Amino acid sequence: MKIDLKVKLGKMVLKNPVIAASGTFGYAEEFKDYMDLKQLGAITTKTITVKPRKGNLPPRTCEAPAGLLNSIGLENPGVQCFIEEKIPYLASLGIPVIVSVSAEEDPAEFVFLAKKLDRIKSVSALELNISCPNMQRQHLIAQDAQATFKVVSAARKATKKTIITKLSPNVTSITEIAQAAQDAGSDALALINTFSGISIDIKTRSLRLGAGSGGLSGPAIRPMALQMVRQAYEKVKIPIIGLGGIIDTQSAIEFFIAGASAISVGTANFIDPAISIKIIAGLKEYLREQSIGKISLLTGSLR
Numbered sequence: 412m413k414i415d416l417k418v419k420l421g422k423m424v425l426k427n428p429v430i431a432a433s434g435t436f437g438y439a440e441e442f443k444d445y446m447d448l449k450q451l452g453a454i455t456t457k458t459i460t461v462k463p464r465k466g467n468l469p470p471r472t473c474e475a476p477a478g479l480l481n482s483i484g485l486e487n488p489g490v491q492c493f494i495e496e497k498i499p500y501l502a503s504l505g506i507p508v509i510v511s512v513s514a515e516e517d518p519a520e521f522v523f524l525a526k527k528l529d530r531i532k533s534v535s536a537l538e539l540n541i542s543c544p545n546m547q548r549q550h551l552i553a554q555d556a557q558a559t560f561k562v563v564s565a566a567r568k569a570t571k572k573t574i575i576t577k578l579s580p581n582v583t584s585i586t587e588i589a590q591a592a593q594d595a596g597s598d599a600l601a602l603i604n605t606f607s608g609i610s611i612d613i614k615t616r617s618l619r620l621g622a623g624s625g626g627l628s629g630p631a632i633r634p635m636a637l638q639m640v641r642q643a644y645e646k647v648k649i650p651i652i653g654l655g656g657i658i659d660t661q662s663a664i665e666f667f668i669a670g671a672s673a674i675s676v677g678t679a680n681f682i683d684p685a686i687s688i689k690i691i692a693g694l695k696e697y698l699r700e701q702s703i704g705k706i707s708l709l710t711g712s713l714r
């Protein structure tokens with residue numbers, strides 16, 4: 412049986428629905444010795460800002476039960492250096508490149524980044540990271556429906572490329588924010604970023620992360636991520652990229668059934684750098700076993 416893994420997200424067509432998640436896959440070159448990168452559905456870069464950022468004070472990661480707490484703080488070389496030094500390698504792969512972007516202070520930085528990246532042919536899509544919990548801000552854009560609408564609309568006017576809006580789980584109503592992003596013209600949603608949390612060293616009675624709090628990822632967050640994907644799927648029409656705790660084929664399949672059109676692999680890359688390729692093969696095998704010819708037929712198929 413021939414299996415069709417193709418998915419469409421906005422204007423972007425992926426040969427399979429498995430995407431490397433932002434911040435866990437560098438700029439792809441770091442993973443070239445572990446897999447044939449060309450086999451991936453797409454790659455999402457580490458989040459880029461207008462100016463270079465050093466990130467937060469170390470320690471920046473610590474283990475949590477069934478998960479990882481991180482407070483990297485969007486370390487990145489800035490958009491100009493990214494274009495000059497990282498884009499050429501990414502472009503050489505010939506697969507869709509999703510550039511994750513964020514603003515440090517002024518939401519207008521999203522517009523600047525969207526306009527600048529709109530001119531780069533090898534960039535397929537922009538992922539608006541309005542949900543990073545490690546920026547020492549009181550509120551995230553993704554915690555406010557009006558602010559989400561404003562930022563996504565402004566970015567929409569600045570670029571013709573596919574826009575993905577990455578949402579935060581640290582909200583009261585995920586559907587309200589998902590709806591705002593859709594209404595503002597986002598082509599797709601990525602659900603979810605990390606959950607805000609802390610970890611305490613009982614010997615020193617101090618916080619384990621240099622920045623104090625961090626973002627929780629990994630299998631610990633999967634049930635909540637799945638529920639949010641399901642809730643958003645029931646509310647919006649645009650495709651959803653599901654992520655949060657995917658570590659193998661089975662956990663990836665759960666997200667498709669809940670309503671995801673594609674999935675991203677994050678923390679699991681640190682355990683097995685080639686896991687995404689294994690998931691692509693596993694998805695094919697599962698669809699064949701279930702006599703489902705197309706991955707799109709699995710999306711939202713929860714009974």
Ligand SMILES: Cc1cc2nc3c(=O)[nH]c(=O)nc-3n(C[C@H](O)[C@H](O)[C@H](O)COP(=O)(O)O)c2cc1C
Binds near residue numbers: 481630632675676678
């Ligand atoms: C070390 C680390 C760095 C991350 N950096 C980013 C980032 O720069 N931009 C972003 O949108 N998400 C970032 N994330 C969040 C992931 O992309 C993903 O949304 C989250 O970890 C949940 O998926 P997972 O459980 O598969 O890791 C980061 C996650 C980790 C663990």
